[in-house]
Amino acid sequence: MAGLEGDDPPEAEDRADPHGDPFLRTRFAVPARPVTFLRRERLTRHLDQALRTPLTMINGAPGAGKTLLVADWVAHRDGLPVAWLTTDAAGDGPGMFWAYLLRALRGVGVPLPADTGVPADANRVSPALPARLAAELTARERPVVVVLDEFDRVTAPEIAEQLEFVLHHAGPGLRLVLVTRTEPLLPLHRYRLAGELTEIRGAELAFTPDEAAELMELHGLRLPPTASRALVERTRGWAAGLRLCALAAGQSPDPEAYLKEFEADRSAIADFLLGEVLKRQDAQTQDLLLRVSVLDRFSPGLANAVTGRDDAEAVLARLSRGNAFVEHLGHGLYRLHPLFAEILRAHLRMRRPGLEPGLHRRAAEWLRRSGFLSEALGHGAAAGDWEFTAGALVDDLAIGQFFTGLRSDAVAELFSRMGRESTGPAPELVRAAGRLARCELDGGLAHLRRAQHELMEYDGTSDEAAARLSCALLEALAARLTGAPARAEDAARAAERLREAVPDDLLERHPELTALLLDHLGSTRLWAGHFEKARAALSTVADSAPGAATALPREDSLGRLALIDYLNGWLGRAEHKAREALRETERFGLPRPSGSGVERLVLAAVAVDRDELGQAQALLDTLADTHPAMRDPVLRAGRALTTARLHLARGDPGAALKAVEPEVPADVVSPWARGGTTLVAAAAHLIEGREETAAGLLLDVPDEQVACAVGAARIQLATGRAAAAVRLLDRVRPEGRAGPAVTVRAALVRAQAADEAGDGVSARGLVVRALEEARRERLRRPFREAGPWIRPYLGTAWPHWLTTGRLAPGAGPPRRRHEPPPPVYEELSGRERDVLRRLALTMSTQEIAADLYVSVNTVKTHLKSVYRKLSVNRRNEAVRRARDLDLL
Template sequence: MTGLEEDDSAVAEDHADPRGDPFLRTRFAVPARPVTYLRRERLTRHLDQALRTPLTMVNGAAGAGKTLLVADWAARRVRLPVAWLTADAAGDGPGVFWAYLLRALRTAGVALPAGIGVPADATRVGPALPVRLAAELSGRERPVVVVLDEFDRVTAPETAGQLDFVLRHAGTGLRLVLVTRTEPLLPLHRYRAAGELTEIRGAELAFTSHEAAQLLELHGLRLPPAAVSALVERTGGWAAGLRLCALAAGQSPDPEVYLKEFEADRSTVADFLLAEVLKRQDAGTQELLLRVSVLDRFGPGLANAVTGRDDAEAVLARLSRENAFVEHLGHGLYRLHPLFAEILRAHLRMRRPGAEPGLHRRAAAWLRRSGALGEALAHGAAADDWEFTAGALIDDLAVGQFFTGPRSEAMAELFAAMGQDSAGPAPELVRAAGLLARRDVDGGLAHLRRARHELAGYDGTADEAAARLSCALLEALAARLAGAPDRVEDAARAAEGLWDAVPELLDRHPEVTALLLDHLGSARLWAGHFEEARAALNRVAESVPGAATALPREDSLGRLALIDQLNGWPGRAERRAREALAETERFGLPRSSGSGVERLVLAAVAVDRDELGQAQALLDTSADAHPALRDPVLEACRALTTARLHLARGDPGAALRAVEPEVPADVASPWVRGGTALVAAAAHLAEGRARTAAGLLARVPDGQVACAVEAARVQLAAGRTAAALRLLDRVDPEGRAGPAVTVRAALVRAQAADEAGDGETARGLVGRALAEARRERLRRPFAEAGPWIRPYLRSASPHRSTTGRPAPRSGPSLHEPPPPVVEELSGRERDVLRRLALTMSTEEIAADLYVSVNTVKTHLKSVYRKLTVNRRNEAVRRARELDLL
């Protein structure tokens, strides 16, 4: 699965969106109708058809009255659950959109099971969530009405496609109402052709003369029919224009004359009316509106902070009651009508040149005190006050958000505009973090040195402790990337000495501890201290799952899998690696946001199992990794696995080239040095240079059992049988390593026995190796053994072991790869196969591909025939083996 997913406890704690921000409850609130709202029955009757068609679209320009129309209809005419969601002004990414939509459904009382999942990446959602949500809604006896207001702000094609999927597969369980200024990305022509779309467009939303007269009466204006008709003609029946006209004309001594002349010297109705509304307010209210125009959403407290007054609550409430384009969102929050806000900002620049940065600075300071760090950073950046903005980030101990969590990309983009003139430890730390996130170690270290110099006068305050802890975290990362384990240990000790000074910040930012331990574990792994590395990495892997710590947890699980693989436990390594993959998939994080080390481990396991196509596919997908996680361990693992794959394919020259460039690091890794020497030795052996191969063994460390067994095999191939056996006796692999190592050790001893003429001992050792290999599906050790083993393999009964006891049936999987596809799958057959892997039913596949069920069944029969299988699960498994999925 991809794009989600949390367990019951995670869903129960679903109080923040994927960016880590609390859910804005106002986005789920059905907007209140003003006292001057005019209910138009012709439109509400038309909207009633929304209960008979899956999709309804209310499409019109800004200020056309779309939202209030649907809000009034939903509040008065619908006796079904109504989930209301207003799209974000900045544009939601798919992950944020689906997190809010799920929360909107739950707010409306729709009980959703925890298994549907919770997105954690603001930018993406995998296919599992829409499938599960559609399945849940399709089982409802009564439909739920979902209203998506301001849907024109949803611009991601991925989101629109997933929404279309849910709508089509939810059946009668969902009625979707889109309130939008623009044509949505959904395939409307299909819904129209099927008679499944209710549309209300701008022409229908426009006020008639009769409706306009009623609206003006609600504002206390009675005009002759001719005057009303002229007004409707000039405004095009635009709801916002009519309301603004009513507000402006109501304060004129002769409303009729005013409405005749209002357009005399203006190019557009909207600009003139908005300017007139502002002009009619008293000076204090005008100043308040101008100043709050720099805010997206605001409550009275923030408005007071920006304006320097203390009565914003009463002023905003009055403006909202008067429908003066100040919208009350509920829960004490307001916003300006977008067009009104835009005009106000233009007036602000004209009347108060240079005032905007100061207003942003005031907003940032108030938001920081209120704990809204994300909004505070945005206003600080808008004010071009980078010392404040960097200081807020560092003082909150949020520097880890550069590397993990849903804010990482946004954080990098925000601070990309920061120049070099901002001074102080916080800007230097932020610059270092930005460079290290791009794997610029030298640049990052230069800024870290300046930050350390600035922090030399540490006085023990919490802010200074947060800065020093941030510095230690970044130093640990820089040392990890440089391959300097001792420096990582020093940085970790420095960080641990500061933990007691900022316990609340560490609770708020668990990613800091997770990242530090991940850096420490990886550095120890590079140094060859596997058990110490396991201890640090296990602390991360066993921490509470969360979006903020998903990436260090993924990386730690992957490196634990690598330790298992290096110690010869392929099955255990595979399970750990798949657990690491699931960690990012459950939170919907993209593949490029992690290290990909788990894919390298799976590739190495695939090589041992002689599944070379699978190994190559995994190597290819592991190339996309977060730059800050491309440390020497990752690069060495990729080089060694690539080289072993070349050896398995019979290309020793390519294997030598793969390990020829030494992985740059301040300190050499013993297991990497030994693994590189062994790969080179195996390549030389394959080309008949046994003496050269044996000469490389001096670089192999004695303490690594797996390396020692490989070295024994090289010694044996070089004719040094006694040395090979002494080496095996000394390291005792049977008691210290897993099957991938002990099978190879048994085969070395078997070959030595065969060369000594002791066929019975050789046969027993080969039989024991086969028994161990079958449990782990190991094939490669037998392919590497050479011609001497063939008679023993031929004589080994598939039903009896060499000890006379029944042996596990090997079947074709031990010695033979899966049979190849005899005929290539067509493009449509691949489409069907991909949906089959998503556990979609035949009917769901047919609906998704817009074909008949019989057509899908025909494609399935062809897929089964070409893959030589009989069932769905067999087809999916076979396709994965052949890298078709």
């Protein structure tokens, strides 16, 4: 009967297919590998598992290297029968498919009896054929490997069902390898669950940078590692893209430059992707791909908004399953392969000129409505609609992104492209924020005033409340930069009123705005000398929930709280807060140095008081004059004072005077800055013998600042006014009001006054008390400055903690023959102390590295630094020296 198997003699099927045409022998041929083919062992090792599982699937995009990978693997399977069949592009019917598959099996020596049958109808096959074939394969002692290349062209469900039947019943006699662009119709989940499926997908097929470099070498190109990584990043390791790039680069006079800068839309890559991917889709799908090419990553909802259709979800899912260079990222998000997107955008501009800005605008509007502000800003800028883009930033209460968080540089760069033609409150506020972020005060204030003037024309509705609150933030920042506490207080009160008109969810979404406002307010209060009020505002920021958006204001607030502690004489507290401030931005991966740097200033000031002068200088060097934050009067005054005190400690009064000579510009005078500057100048004049000049300056020292009053008392004592010095101390009573850096100096002034009055007992008691207080803070500077009078009260041997710094001339006791080596000039870091403690336990370098979770090289670096600072050359010498100095 026509159409049934077995009507023709067996030899007939060797000559013709069911249509009566000769078999196309190219469909049975294993593809040849080019001379530049790179064998990748990691993939072939994985593919070896195909011999242990019934089903293997190599699934990837066009040009991913699937076919050549399997062809290379087959070429190395000596003695194993491998039947190769490339499916028909037209889509075989069941009869045609099985006729070719049976011919492929016989062609590699698999004996199939005559009763297996031969399909005579190209579109159907008897159920007996799969059953007979499965039975024959089951009886084999060795399996036969069947490779079906381009299996994505098999679209008939009955073929997949018949093939799965054979695979299931053939048992170990058959190993099926499918090479496909799409997910096959077979029940993969069952094989996967049973552990009977070997899978190699697109991500694994992608070339690594090392493999890409090897491939380039096969093409005669040698690339440095950075160039290989960049090429893989751009191509996502796509095999065909890399090969096409290599071929084109080989024709270029500068191959490396070509690979770095090639235009994808003008290369063979474009021809490949347009021909193999885009043109295989229907017209509507092509239109969708062209339109979504303007998006980096997108959901079906965004794709619908950009394309004006409602079926994007199904289309994108189909394209992703079909490896059409549409990647599913999970969570309902997709993206195009970067080269494909680049080519599509160029194609879009050619086919639909002028459409791209409108697509960006649609995307921006949808993203803004959906709460994706950063993406909305990018598309608004790409559309050239700056009124929309600036309005989105301001209305979302996100103006603080100019000053903090991981996006500050990106936001500043994005709006740097905004032209002058954009008008309105929002663009002016954005311009003001950009200028003030760079501490360009005049330009920032000019734009801020224009924005405020335009806002006056509104009727006070909640629509512009976010803009007015943004104005308050920028006013507070301007007040901070100009040292204007009253203006900062006005801005804070205005912000408090406006908060009620702003939706709560906006404030919750942008905690950086409140944090920045309070940080600016606290800074101006600190400048004005209102330490407790400043502490209240700054502590609110420092105690807020950690987050990347608020990391910089938290760092700055902690640094300024540290400065308040320092000015009040609490060195330990100041150091702790300053180091906590340094860790704040590190924990969120923000670049270093970041923020204002006030915490490094505090650490430098503490180092001066501890006589760690090298460390102090290194910290001060990080506060560059060109840093925008140096417009901050608190930072400028603090740096000038610390630098001057460092010069005094080094015995250079002229340099100290020069350091405090330029007056810090500000709307109001800071009492602690003025008092500190006056005391430095007085001390410098005193060192140079101008006692009357020094005494005359004390009239400008404010008594309400306890630390300044104690410094003034010391100057009075040095100029022969001991009684006046003691009366000043009795009036301000620093004990109980200030920390050891102040009370120790006060005790030493009283001790020197008692010594001059002949009351040695009182003087000794005061010195002992000062030593006890200073030891806890490692406070050395006051004793270095004290002069020869203190020597008898310290005895013949100074405490070790006091001699771990450089002694001022004449201040310390004379060296004796058996004294320990010279004192340490630089303080050991915390990590160096950790290494030193483990060194004392006789741990090896490797053991120390393992215990501290660092590399051996890092430990060796720390050891070299310890040896240098302790002036030793060996481990045992370092331990002995550290014990002599009470470091262990």
